[in-house]
Amino acid sequence: MNGADLLCETLLANDIDVCFANPGTSEMHFVAALDRQPRMRCVLGLFEGVVTGAADGYARMADKPAATLLHLGPGLANGLANLHNARRARSPIVNVVGDHATYHLAYDAPLTSDIESLARPMSHWVGRAATADTVGERTEEAIGAARGTPGRIATMILHADAAWNETSHDMPAPLPQAVSGQPDQARIDAAATALQAGRRTTILVTGIALRAPQLERLDRIVQRTGARLMAQQANSRMQRGAGRVALDRVPYVIDQAVATFADTEQLILLGAKAPVGFFAYPGKPGSMLPEGCLVLDLYAEGEDPVAAIEALADAVGVTQAPPPRLSPRHSPDMPTGKLTPEAIAVALARLMPADSIICDESVTSGRDFFRSTYGAEPHDFLQLTGGAIGIGLPLATGAAIACPDRKVIVLQADGSGMYTVQALWTHARERLDVVTIVFSNRRYQILLGELKNVGAGAPGENASRMLNLDDPALDWVKLAGAMGVEAARADTAGRFADLLASACRRKGPFLIEAMI
Amino acid sequence: MNGADLLCETLLANDIDVCFANPGTSEMHFVAALDRQPRMRCVLGLFEGVVTGAADGYARMADKPAATLLHLGPGLANGLANLHNARRARSPIVNVVGDHATYHLAYDAPLTSDIESLARPMSHWVGRAATADTVGERTEEAIGAARGTPGRIATMILHADAAWNETSHDMPAPLPQAVSGQPDQARIDAAATALQAGRRTTILVTGIALRAPQLERLDRIVQRTGARLMAQQANSRMQRGAGRVALDRVPYVIDQAVATFADTEQLILLGAKAPVGFFAYPGKPGSMLPEGCLVLDLYAEGEDPVAAIEALADAVGVTQAPPPRLSPRHSPDMPTGKLTPEAIAVALARLMPADSIICDESVTSGRDFFRSTYGAEPHDFLQLTGGAIGIGLPLATGAAIACPDRKVIVLQADGSGMYTVQALWTHARERLDVVTIVFSNRRYQILLGELKNVGAGAPGENASRMLNLDDPALDWVKLAGAMGVEAARADTAGRFADLLASACRRKGPFLIEAMI
Structure with a gap:
């Protein structure tokens, strides 16, 4: 057994397959x-942004890490943007980044670079396996670091000689499962006291607390206490739709977010961060909270969120009653006429099958989806958590591999989709059951809005050439076909709904270019 | 004038346009x-790897920096692999990386990351413009750092508030031009003495010394001294073809490289590094030099290579005679029959127009090109200098913008081409005169060879799924068409030559998928 075999066995012993x-x-x-x-199971991505984004999607749906295999500093660099998103999603990932043989580093060969410096900003843990005999321990440390609650990004640098040298290490045994810490009763009591103090309270939630059982318990708590339940603006995974508790998210647009919290006197955070502007704007606040708003954490990192929510329910006197308020199934009429983002949302609300996994990188064009689908079939909703575009198609790759029996639907903005368009090839290669909907508006719509916001007026030649994608127009049907994914274009709401219905009935990858 | 205007004016005042x-x-x-x-002139890339690779190609051909504009840490991260190549090419580039407003960093908003840590491994200089009033100085520092000899990567982090705040700064004046240091006479003398000592000597060259006038002078030196002239394995830019001095490069394959230097008793470096293995292999040496080989640098970084070569010529007694030995034009017969990498090389040797710029990322498939084109029309040959794949199409983008009147030809391996395939869109958008030749072998050929080298035998299921690209096959004609680039497929040598001839006659982007 060489170091590489030991690495492989250590991953498998710990259920990373x-x-x-x-x-x-x-x-x-x-x-x-x-x-x-x-x-x-080895899954090839034709670019490392596909690899890391897929590992994120896999972790969000499998609740355990996948491994990635990346080629030295530049290979890692190509995967960093989606690791940034995964880090913000708190997805567990074990990255294996190859490096030269230890003794070769001194030569500064062309591919040599400072891998630690590259890894650290997007990793919670960085380590180096420099000898075959330490590969086992180092891999165990990486796995241990990755799979806490919440998850973490662990990046292990594997020297080539550590991989190829023989080791006398035993076959690895599984590590003990990660155990979350018990919640701190003082925090629970403080939150319970606050909830019962008659102040206007928002409970802001993300992470594991957005799964259906936790949301049901939280809905009972807010029914009992009069607090408002709300999700972070962007979340790793949220269970919603018919039969689930409906909850709103913090708006992206600053003025709307400020208005949302204008009356909030206290904020209780469940894994979430106090809401701040995605960007700063001249003359606008950075924090979305009114002055003097009290902020409490229900639990600290490493403590068990489920136990904390149970303890809070007990502390505020929730028993079995009242029952949680669950959204009824609402199937809207098929949209007709012009194809608009709203028509797409309505068609999805009507047609997407139960247990769909929605990977949302629709940026501006998909804002109708969320409000249209409270009564859609129950589904998991996966978002862009770190703002680094190019995650939609890779995220779907990983989600589909984690959940081969569920339909994955990607809501993909065209500009962002181009970042990691290579993922379509992996959809075809692995026969993934992924329907990709490209919102083809042929511009960076969000940036045209932002340009207007900075008072620059109508875009001139230079701004237009940086923000419009219409010359030449991208042909997504051809792009998909070139990578082995069947595709079709929709110009009307009716055609879109027909294509979506047929894509939902079949298995395997399909792309709809939605001309909006 | 706000900070952003000042940045723009400072770039323009220093001829960065x-x-x-x-x-x-x-x-x-x-x-x-x-x-x-x-x-x-603002040029949009649909992915940051296109942006930085284009800046590299531009710098190599324009001999001055372009600016890049990148979006926070993840945008920089996406551009790092090609910055790694540019750093190894010693191309001057001024990166402008946006960051949040200074006061917004404390909120750790979703896109916040440690930009310095990301920038440093691929930059020679990193700085931060934190106020509008310091934008001018910081930009001047960045420009000064970038445009020395050889060039450097300067990365300036621009806070949003430094951009939007008003400044009372004057309109910037141009910086004095960078002046290279005079070469150190002691080094010149040492090299001259060594050359005249009767030992077997190789002069190993890269950088500016690979331009035609320098190579002519070097050829005179080796005629006089009996030394051997050779180029580094990978070079930023090399002037070659008919009417130019012919010189060989260090082979990529280790055993061949070791054999190349087996007899070398002393090595004189002109901007080059002593040759080392691109990777380490068990039981093979890291340095390609025989034990005891004497290594001398003709000049140190920052010293003027042209003056140093002149001084060396003087020191070894080169006057006007002998004249340099220049390659005659040799136009091979048109290839016929099966389409092979060799047939492609022969067709190029016959057909490529004078002053073509060749961007070579052909990896295994293009190895015939170099030896087939000593007698081709004179051309510039640009290589992958850092081993981070995904540079070919972006490099061509920048080269074509720097030299609008010259034909750019990309030799592109299919696996590497997928990394930054989005560059084809910019070829179309900017109507660039670029002919892309995709070597479509539908596998990572170099890695299949390496797998065999490690003694793993025939690839099984997992290795095959990581190294073969044939399921599904990529359709490069469709890929190009989807991004607005005309394209055609060649299955025979005759068809390839016809397509190449017609592509060389017209202006504008064209892609040939060469089925090898």
Whole structure:
């Protein structure tokens, strides 16, 4: 057994059996080890942003880490933007980044770079396996770091000689499962006291608290206490639709967010952060909270959110009653006429199958989806958590691999979709059950809005050439076809609904270019 | 004038009048400033790897920096792989990376990250413009850092409030031109003495010494001294073809490289590094030099290479005679039969027009090109210098913008081409005179070779799924068409030659998918 085999066995012993990969020469012994071990499912991405975004989607749906395999500093660099999103989503991921043989670093060969410096901003843990004999421990440390609650990004740098040298290490045994800390009773009591103090309270939620059972318990708490329940603006995964508790999110637009919290006297955070502007704007506040608003955390990082919510329910006297208020199924009429973002949202609300997984990178064009789908079939809703565009298509890749029996639907803005368009190839390669809806408006719509906001007036030549995508127009049907994904274009609401209905009936990847 | 205007004016005052860009909200005031300033040519890339690779290609051909405009940490991260290549090419680039308003950083908004840590591994200089009043100085520092000899990567982080606040700064004046240091006479003398000592000597060259006039002078030196002239394995830009001095490069394959230097007793470096393995392999050496080989630098970084070569010529007694030995024009017969990498090389040797710019990211498939084109029309040959794949199409983008009257030809491996395939859109958008030749072998050929080298035998299921690209096959004609670039497929040598001939006669982007 060499170091690469030991790495592979350590991952498998700890139930990490999917590896999203784009290897290079320095990782070739790890590739050979993976080749000897058919229990590991290896999924190729044609660019590392696909690899890391897929690992994020997988982690969000499987509730456990996948491994990634990346080629030295530049390979890691290509995956960093989606690791940034995964870090904000608190997804567990174990990155394996190859590096030169230890003794080769001194030569400063062309691909040498400072991998730690690159890794650290997007990782919670960075380590180096420099000898075959330490690969096992280092991998265990990485796995331990990744799979806490909430999840973390662990990046292990694997030297080529650590991979290829023999080790006398035993076959690895599984690590004990991560155990979350018990919630701090003082925090629970403080939150309960605050909730019962007669002040206008918002409970702001993200993470595991957005799963259906936790939301049901939270709905009972707010029924009992009169608080308002709300989700963060962007969340890793949210269970919603018919039969689920309906809750709103903090708006993206600053003025709306400020208005949302104008009356809030106290804010109780469940894994969430106190709401701030996505960007700063001259003359606008950074915090969305009114002055003097009291902010409490129900639990600290590492404490068990489920236990904390249960304890809060007990503390405020929630028993079995009242029952949670669940959204009824509402199936709107099929849209007709012009194809608009709203028509797309309505068609989805009507047609998407139960247990769909929605990967939302629709940016401006998908804002109708959320409000249109409270009564859609129950679904999981996955968002862009870190603002680094190019996650939609990769996220769907990972979600589909984690949940092969569920339909994955991507709401994809065209500008963002181009960032990691290579993911379509993996959809085809792995026969993933993913329907991609491209909102084809042929511009960076959000930026045209922002340009207007800075008072620059109508865009001139230079601004227009940086913000419009209409010359030439991207042909998404051809792009998909070039990578083996069937596709069709919709110009009307009726045609869109027909295409969506047929895509939902079949299995396998399909792309709809929605001309909005 | 706000900080963003001052930045724009400072760039223009220093002859930086091209900005490769993919902006976001935090850069919107800079976008507005660029929009007010039509002298700046703004070129959009649909992914940041296109932006930075284009800036590299531009710098190599224009011998001056372009600016880039990148969106916070993730936007920079997406551009890092090609900045790694540019850093290895010693291309001057001034990156402008937007960041939040200074006071907004404390909120840790979703897009916040440690930009310095990301920038440093791929930058020679990193700075921050935190106030409008310091934008001018900081930009001047960045420009000064970038445009030395050789060039450097300067990364300036521009806070949003530094961009939008007013400044009372004067209109900037041009900085004095960078002046290279005079070469150190002791080094010149040492090299001259070594050359005349009767030992087997290789002069290893890269950078500016690979331009035609320098190579002519170097050829005179080696005729006089009996030394061997050779180029580094990968070079930023090399002038070659008919009417130019012919010189070989260090081979990529380790055993060949070791054999190349087996007899070398002393090595004189002209901007080059002593040759080392691109990767380490078990049981193979890291340095390509025989033990005891003497290594001398003709000049240190910052010293003037042209003056140093002149001084060396003087020191070894080169006068006007002998004349340099220049390659004659050799136009091979048109290839026929099966389409092979060799047939492609022969067709190029026959057909490529004078002053073509060749951007080579052909990896394994293009190895015939170099040896087939000593007698081709004179051309500039640009290589992948840092080993981070995904540079070919962006490099061509920048080269074509720097040299609008010259034909740019990209030799593009299919696997690498997918990394930054979005560059094709910019070829179409800017009507660039670029012919892209995709070597479509539908696999990571180099890695299949490396897998064999590690003794893993025939690839099994997992290795095959990470190294083969044939399921589904990529359709490059459709990919190009989807992004507005005309394209055609060649299955035979004759068809390829016909397509190449017609592509060379016309202006504008064209892609040939070469089925090899």
